[in-house]
Amino acid sequence: MAVIPTIRLFDNDPYLTEVETSIASNDGEVVCLDETVFYAESGGQSGDTGVFLLGSGEILPVKETRYVPGRLRIAHILAHPVGANLTGQRVLARLDWDRRHRLMRMHSCLHLLCSLVEAPVTGCAIHPDHGRLDFDIEATIDRQAVSDGLNALIERDLPVELSYLPVRELRIDPALVRTVQVAPPETGGVVRIVRIGDVDRQPCGGTHVRSTGEIGPVAIASIEKKGRRNRRIKITFADHRAGPPLGHGKD
Template sequence: MTRLIFRDDAYLREAPATVLAVSEAGVELDASLFYAQGGGQPGDTGSLVWDGGEMAIANTVKGEGETVLLKPAEGAATPPVGAAVTQRLDWDRRLRHMRMHTSMHLLCSLIKGAGVTGGQIGADRSRLDFDLAEPPTKEWLTEQLNALIAGNHPITTSWITGEELDANPGLVRTMSVQPPRSGGKVRLVRIGAEENPVDLQPCGGTHVAATGEIGRVAVTKLENKGKQNRRVYLVLEEG
């Protein structure tokens, strides 16, 4: 099991670790600063540095069980097993993913009652698909999203058991993918006050600490992707 440093502190940009294994599948550390691709969020990139070497990280993926594997860039050297390494995160890319991911939770809060049929977070553009006949207009969604962002609502996390989630199925918005369960527990991401949150749903991804950090966003396009499937595209306004 890899200890997930990013889960405790999504703002940490550098951290030490020890190499546990190296294989064609990737490099496994005892603790990962890097988020592993999943839930629509891309894997982090960055580098590992050790005495006498450096490895550029092209992607981070999930390994067997609850392990994280770092994929070296083509031609990059890999560290020896047992080496003490420093993990360095591509922070600018991660921060954009954090801002995008949080804004997508806000988008969910505006389209109430519609299941999420798919989604993809990108540094430049993201999308969410909803099981919905008629979505609101992109102008209305843009206005409401930016109002929520300007409210600077705090983002916090908590944990419940798998049994508690099963007893509250309405917390899960995704229709085809179940939220990750780590050791029988499920991580909840809350936007806003505990007693009356703007949004509350299971999520294993990284987020900003308050909605004001997202900056202005825009819904740029709505697409019909089937009889009951509507795709909503979202961008950060600075490009």
């Protein structure tokens, strides 16, 4: 039987916080939906958490989200397994928007960091309270210069834009691929490109803010030497702001 892919609403609208949809399948703690707003762990970005609200009034907390092997379907992992077969039931899937928005701010911030360090990226992790990139570089990194540069780019409030590029064009322009070891996410011969103003452009499947001002001030938590040619830069948010801007439900 052909696998029906989960429709990923976060690809083109990362500000969508909930969707009413149907349960495609469930087995114990694993639930797949027809369509979802929950980002599945990939590209270093943590998967989303949130809740499913069933028509019966029951609330099912979702503790993590990841791809089913093959990457066509998205598995929402429930905090507590469910014995009953829920296939076909309607559900309101609502993500933890506060947490997701922090992930979006941090992901966009790490793209800015890429633009400030002239070296290939060998590792990446994006969490709600911190993010880090590993660079293949021998030289010492000037902590103050990177911190000032990063906050200056954030203050410029640069637009973050999405576009799609045929894979063959990516091969012509390999300079686009900043992350070694990780193949760019590709669907049907097309890769998704994230451009931030005139400072960064790279293939990425992650969720981003609309413009860099939304990231807010950041600080460099540490720069670690993880081997002769590896420098790990860890970033945190410098402020404790009020809540995120309002996301929205599906129109």
